Amino acid sequence: METITLAQRILDYTDRQIRWLFSAPALLVMLGLFAYPMFRLIWTGFTNELLSSAGKIEFIGFDNYVRAFSEDPHFLRSIWITLSFAFGSTLGQLTVGLALALFLNRQFKGEATFRMLLMFPIIATPVAMSLVWSMLMNPMMGHLNYYLSFLGFPGSLWAADTSTVMPALIMIELWHWVPMTMLVLLAGLKSLPKEPFEAATVDGASRLQMFFKITLPLMQPYIFLLLLMRLVHGLKVFDKIFVISGGGPNRASETLNIMIYDQAFGATNFGYASALGSFLLLIILLISIGLFRFRQRSWSY
Amino acid sequence: MKSVRFGLQRFCLAVFLVFLTSSLAFGASFNWRKYEGTTLRVLFSKSVFTKLVKKQVKGFEKLTGITVKAEYYPSAPGRRKLVMELGAKNKDLDLFAGMMKTAYQYDKAGWLEPLDKYVNNPELTHPDFDFADFVPRTNPVINGRLIGLSNSANPQLLMYRKDLFAKYGIKVPTNWAELEAAAKTLKANLPKGQFPWMVRMNKENTAPFATFLYTNGGSWLDANGQPSFNQPEAIEALEFYGKMAREYGPPGASGLGWKEVVGAMAQGKVAMTVEISIFANLMLENPKRSRVAGKMGYALVPPGKTGKYETMLPLNMYHISSFSQKKEAAWFLLHFLGMKKQQLPFKMFGLPLTRLSPWQHPMVKAKDKLPELSKLQVEAINNGRIGFEMPIARFTEARPILQRVIYTGYEGGNVQKAADAAVKEIERLIQ
Numbered sequence: 001m002e003t004i005t006l007a008q009r010i011l012d013y014t015d016r017q018i019r020w021l022f023s024a025p026a027l028l029v030m031l032g033l034f035a036y037p038m039f040r041l042i043w044t045g046f047t048n049e050l051l052s053s054a055g056k057i058e059f060i061g062f063d064n065y066v067r068a069f070s071e072d073p074h075f076l077r078s079i080w081i082t083l084s085f086a087f088g089s090t091l092g093q094l095t096v097g098l099a100l101a102l103f104l105n106r107q108f109k110g111e112a113t114f115r116m117l118l119m120f121p122i123i124a125t126p127v128a129m130s131l132v133w134s135m136l137m138n139p140m141m142g143h144l145n146y147y148l149s150f151l152g153f154p155g156s157l158w159a160a161d162t163s164t165v166m167p168a169l170i171m172i173e174l175w176h177w178v179p180m181t182m183l184v185l186l187a188g189l190k191s192l193p194k195e196p197f198e199a200a201t202v203d204g205a206s207r208l209q210m211f212f213k214i215t216l217p218l219m220q221p222y223i224f225l226l227l228l229m230r231l232v233h234g235l236k237v238f239d240k241i242f243v244i245s246g247g248g249p250n251r252a253s254e255t256l257n258i259m260i261y262d263q264a265f266g267a268t269n270f271g272y273a274s275a276l277g278s279f280l281l282l283i284i285l286l287i288s289i290g291l292f293r294f295r296q297r298s299w300s301y
Numbered sequence: 302m303k304s305v306r307f308g309l310q311r312f313c314l315a316v317f318l319v320f321l322t323s324s325l326a327f328g329a330s331f332n333w334r335k336y337e338g339t340t341l342r343v344l345f346s347k348s349v350f351t352k353l354v355k356k357q358v359k360g361f362e363k364l365t366g367i368t369v370k371a372e373y374y375p376s377a378p379g380r381r382k383l384v385m386e387l388g389a390k391n392k393d394l395d396l397f398a399g400m401m402k403t404a405y406q407y408d409k410a411g412w413l414e415p416l417d418k419y420v421n422n423p424e425l426t427h428p429d430f431d432f433a434d435f436v437p438r439t440n441p442v443i444n445g446r447l448i449g450l451s452n453s454a455n456p457q458l459l460m461y462r463k464d465l466f467a468k469y470g471i472k473v474p475t476n477w478a479e480l481e482a483a484a485k486t487l488k489a490n491l492p493k494g495q496f497p498w499m500v501r502m503n504k505e506n507t508a509p510f511a512t513f514l515y516t517n518g519g520s521w522l523d524a525n526g527q528p529s530f531n532q533p534e535a536i537e538a539l540e541f542y543g544k545m546a547r548e549y550g551p552p553g554a555s556g557l558g559w560k561e562v563v564g565a566m567a568q569g570k571v572a573m574t575v576e577i578s579i580f581a582n583l584m585l586e587n588p589k590r591s592r593v594a595g596k597m598g599y600a601l602v603p604p605g606k607t608g609k610y611e612t613m614l615p616l617n618m619y620h621i622s623s624f625s626q627k628k629e630a631a632w633f634l635l636h637f638l639g640m641k642k643q644q645l646p647f648k649m650f651g652l653p654l655t656r657l658s659p660w661q662h663p664m665v666k667a668k669d670k671l672p673e674l675s676k677l678q679v680e681a682i683n684n685g686r687i688g689f690e691m692p693i694a695r696f697t698e699a700r701p702i703l704q705r706v707i708y709t710g711y712e713g714g715n716v717q718k719a720a721d722a723a724v725k726e727i728e729r730l731i732q
Contacts, residue, residue, distance in 0.1 A: 051388030052410035052694065071729070074701075139553040140565055160556025248503050249555030250708045251701060265381040266697040268388060268406075 038281070045275035051268035064275035074251060074259065075276070079283070082255040084166065085241075086234030089173040093230055094223060096174060097181030102211075104182070105189040115186075118179045126176070130243035133172050134159065137244075159245045162252035169253055172240060177233075181226050188222035189215070224295050228288065235284050256280045330423045336630035337366030343634065344383055344397040346617075347373040349583060353646055354638075361637050367630055376400075387412040392624050395631040399449060401441055401616040402690035408443045409694035414621040415446040419632040430636050431658075436682055439655035441618050449618035450639050451655040453647070455577035456612045456681030457512050458674075460585065462572045463598030465491075474603045477541055480573075484549035487572045498549035499571040500542070503558045506707045507700060509575045511613040511689035513538045517605025521691040521703075528691070528727040530703070531720035538605060539720065543710025554711060567591040575602050577615060578678050582651030586671060599674050601681060614685035616655070653678045695730045702726050 045064055049057045068075040104115055121129070136143050137158035145155030158168040196214050205213070216223075238257045241247065247254035247262070254262075256276060264273035345354055351373050358369050374382060380403060386394050387407065399407065407413050419425050420432050441449040459474070466473070466483070469490050474480040487497035500509045514520065519535035522528060529535065546554045551565075563580045565571045569592045581599060588594040601610040619638065621631045637643060641658055648659040649668065659665055660679055669675050690696040691703065702723045709719040 051384060052406050052412075054409075054411045138561065139556070140551055140561070140570060141568060157553030157556070160553035162555060165556075245556070246504060250705060262697070262701075265384065267695060268384055269698070 041274050041281070042278050043274075044270055045278040047271045047274075049269075049271040049274070051270055053268075057271075060271070064272050065279070067272065068275060068279070074254065077251070078254050078256045078259045081166065081253060082235060082257070082280075082283075085170060085173075085237065085253075085255060086231055088166070088170045089177075089234045089237075090227060090230040092170060092174045093177050093181045094226060096178045097226070098185050098219075098223075100178065100182040101185035101189055102215075104186055118182065120179075121176050122179050124176070126239040127243055129176065130172070130240045133240075134244045137168060159253075160249060162250050165245050165249060165253045169241060169244060172244070173234070173237070176240075177230065181230065184226055185219065185222055188219050192218050224291070228291050231287060231291070232284055235280070235287070256283075331425070331427055333365045333427075333633070335365075336627070336633060339627055339630040340368040340370060341395045341627060341631055341634060342370045342393055343372070343395060343631075344379060344386075345371055345373045346379055346398040347375045350647060350650060350652060353650065357638060357643050357646075358634075360643075361634055364637070365633060367633065369634060387622065387624070390624050391622075392626050394622050395625040395627050396619060396621055396635055399618055399620050401618070401688045402696055404441055404443060404448055404618070404620070405692050405696060406694045407620065408446075408448050412620075412623055413448040414623045414625065414628055415448060416450060416621065416632070416635075417447045419629070419636070420447065425629055425632055426636055427640065430640055434641070434656050434658050435639075436655050436657060438685070439614065439616060439682065439687065441616060441687075449620040450635055451616050451618040452639060452644070453579075453617045453652050454614040454655050454682050454685065454687070455579050455617075455653055456614055456678055456685050457509060457575050457602055458578045458581070458612070458677055458681065459600045459602050460566065460574050460576055460578075460581060461598045461600070462569075462593060462596055464596045465572050466598065473598065473600045476603050476608070477605055480603045481541075481545065481549075484545065484573065488549055491572065495570050495572065496549065496551045496565075497572050498545050499551060499554070499557065499562050499565055499574050500546055500576075501558055501562055502546055502550075502554040502708065502711055503556055504701065504704050505558045507691075507703050508559075508577075508613065508615065508689040510538070510542050510707050511686075512575060512602045512611075513542045513605060515611045515613060515686050516602065516607055516609060517541075518607045522693070526693075526731070528724045528731070530706070531717065531724045534606070536717055536720060539707060539710040539716045541605070542707065543713065543716070546711050547713060555708060567593060569593050578674065578681070579651060579653060581674055582671065599677055601677060610681070610684055612681040612685045613689045614682060614687050615689055616687050653682065655682065691727070693727075693731055698730050699727050 046059055046061060047057050048055075048060045048063070100118070104111060135141075137160075139145060139155065139157045139160050142158070144158065148155050156168075157164050159165045192215070196218070197210060200210050200214055236257060237255070238261065241253055241255055241258055242261070245253045247258040257280065260273045260276045260280070263269045263276065267273075343358075345351070354373075355371070358371055361367065362369055379398070383397055383399075387410070404413065420430075426432075435451065436454075439451045439454050440447060441451055459480075461473070461483075465471075465487065469486050471483045471486055472479070474483050484497040491497060500506075511521075514530065514535055517534045517538040519532060519538050520529055530539075551557075551571075559576065559580070562571070562574055562576055563584055566574055566576075566580075567584055567590060578599070581597065585591050585597050586594050602612055604610055619635050621628055621635060625631055639656065641656065644654055644656050645659045645662060645665070648654050648662070648665050654660065657679075660675065666672070691699045693699060706716065706719045706723045710716045
């Protein structure tokens, strides 16, 4: 029987534990950049930190959350606005993106040029692009209403009215991100195996049947990935709304992110803003977990 | 004869001694080079006047030997940065641009250095500074302390198309009834796509509304510092402001800010507005930027039932940070920028100054293409009321609450109910 010496034991132990030493720098960076700010956010949400106050910062428990749910009439409204923007824009991007991907998944003259032209919105800087859109959508002087009237359609108030501001913002979000979803879905379509389609053709399946029974199920991983990515992005979107509507008119497009920004950097109410930020984090976490659970339960090839 | 000569000698000696002592006294009391070698860090607001400010800062550096590290930011993001720096009690920041609306918040937080001791100190203030030359009501005072030095107050005026007024026989309105009558006449005559009236209705709507509130005898707060904009005078003002925008303005007014209002005015799409008057100097009367240059008329905003022309004055100023380690050197720069010689070029460019003498300077008068406008601006500054936001520390939180009430007036909703609810929300903020 082979005996293990103490020196060997020490070497074995060192060998097993040395990984921590090597991964320590990366772990420290991760902790510093992600864990600490998140901890600070959650902690500050339980305090009354008001930057423009000479008073002491005190722990106030769940007071900020109580205020959000019982005293602040805009909080629940902003959650609704955030969710409607995120879900509305994500579903729109997936639908239009898939339609375009199906259209481009065939050979036709000028296909490459068309695809390249569709890519332009992705490279646009969000702030510059938002400024251009806000000029185009100006109800009195904007080009959109001019061309609509030229074609005989009535103009819209776009981002200048409480009832049209959200559809207008979703429309811009679609313009910006549909090319990206289209690109991912097109890559997915191109990678699908040909055999199931050939078999379905032999069996006499219609194009519609093939789409719903073969294409969509096979595309599920791509659609799921986009659903998750775009939904999380939609929940966090800030730049476009900030530039185009600033959360208005009359707070009709005030998402949770805009509200957090106003509370933190306008009112300097960091305690309350952090509580709202923690709540947004919770919403994103719950939606992500829900989507993963759904993905696990749903079938795949 | 001898006694006369002796008397003359004594007199000359006395004059010489007075001259010598006084010049020595001045020399000892004020010296621009006192803080030579110091470095100041300043946050300026970026505007059309930035080039001029930069030039003056260079002049200051040359005169004093003080180095100025100047940063220029657009007003809104600049304010965000400022709040973060002051909130962190940054000792590195010495001087910064501000407005009256933010001063209440900054003062409550203890971020502003009171300036009274500097203004009244001959060792720190140049004898030619002449503080009395500033319109007294534009000196930013909170709780009896001077917390900044104002440089401009942009009075609001009624801006109207005098060609359209002449065409349709409309007299310049002097009260709300006449204002509405003018709008009604214009509505009946203007072609499609042109509107009689346009004012801000987005989140900036408290600015023009404040003038309507003040001239109708209303106020944001009562004498005890409690919200009072649910009182009858304020309700009348809310209803009138909303009605004018609803009935005589373009559709979708809820998205209108100053850019849209001034842009539409410059394009000739609007006949009347109430806006801060510098837009007339910088844009509306500039033929390169406006289609209505030379066609504009200006008047004091028609008052409500007080009959008193009490225009809202948005006040721009500079503050010294209470955390600064070089407050006296910072005051050197602050009062240098506020001196007559330095203020004059700003007036030449059309900035409505709070210092009065540059308005009367022969060079300004000779080059003033809009003397009637200048006259109105001075009158408005002399009779104006500072500030368009609620004068409380948490004004940023109060603003959307007030904005909603004003918007209710535009929608034709129950303004009294909205104002009562808003007063309760504001009371919580004040507490």
